[in-house]
Amino acid sequence: MWIDLLRWAHVIGATVLLGTGAGIAFFMVMAHRTGDVKLIAHTAGIVVVADWVFTASAVIIQPITGILLAKSIGWPIMHGWVLWSLILYVLVGLFWLPVVWMQQQMRDLARNAMLNGHVLPTRYFKLYRIWFACGFPAFFAVLGIVWLMISRPVL
Template identity: 30%
Template sequence: MLYALLKTIHLLGVVLLVGNAVVTLIWKLAADRTRNPQLIAFAQRLVTLADWWFTVGGVVLLMLGGYGAAAVAHLDLWRLDWLLWGQVLLVLSGALWLGILVPVQVQQGRQARSFAAGGPIPARYWQAGRRWTVWGILATLLLAVAIALMVFKPV
């Protein structure tokens, strides 16, 4: 029963983390396509808020549930390849998020606040947006591979 509860918490964390990554990408791309400074600034703010609530919250649930379930099931986190590589991919995705995506989001958020009042959208906003999109897709793909490893548990 405890294992099932912890696994459920783990899966809820996965849904929040990956779901938010996909949804915020769609929100941001859709808002950027409008070229409306006010709408872009609003979407940029929501992307940042959603990341704090859902990405961070998802990671916390994912780790609590995953490590808790592994402990209850007496799984060796370092000897089972699928668990080891799942953790490596999560860390790599997190490194991209913390090292690239968050700084770009902060930069774009500041820019959006400055043009929200109706000013022009600077070229560096669009350059940062392309960078955020490319690295965000890569970070999300790493999570998708980690999910596949957890499901298929290759030997």
């Protein structure tokens, strides 16, 4: 029963990480493509809240449930696929933390432009390009983690 509960919580956390990450990226990209400062400011505000509410919660839950699950089942944490999952998890975090900061900056820049009747500043576009580029390695690393969790290959 305990292991089933841990598995369930861990799968829910992985689903939230993958789904929220993909959803946030989609909505931010679609808002950006409109060029509408008001829409970008509004969407960026929602994206920041969603990242803190959903992604941050899952980021905390995943290692806790994963370590408890591995220990309960007897999987060695510092070996094989579990270790590679942890390495990829750290990689995702190295991209996610700056991305959250960039989203907040883009939100603030868009809000200021909207409130002052200005166009988006050059800094917004620079942050957006970096934000966009950071999404690819983080997304593929999460996909890799999910694959490792499902296949549990002997490494």
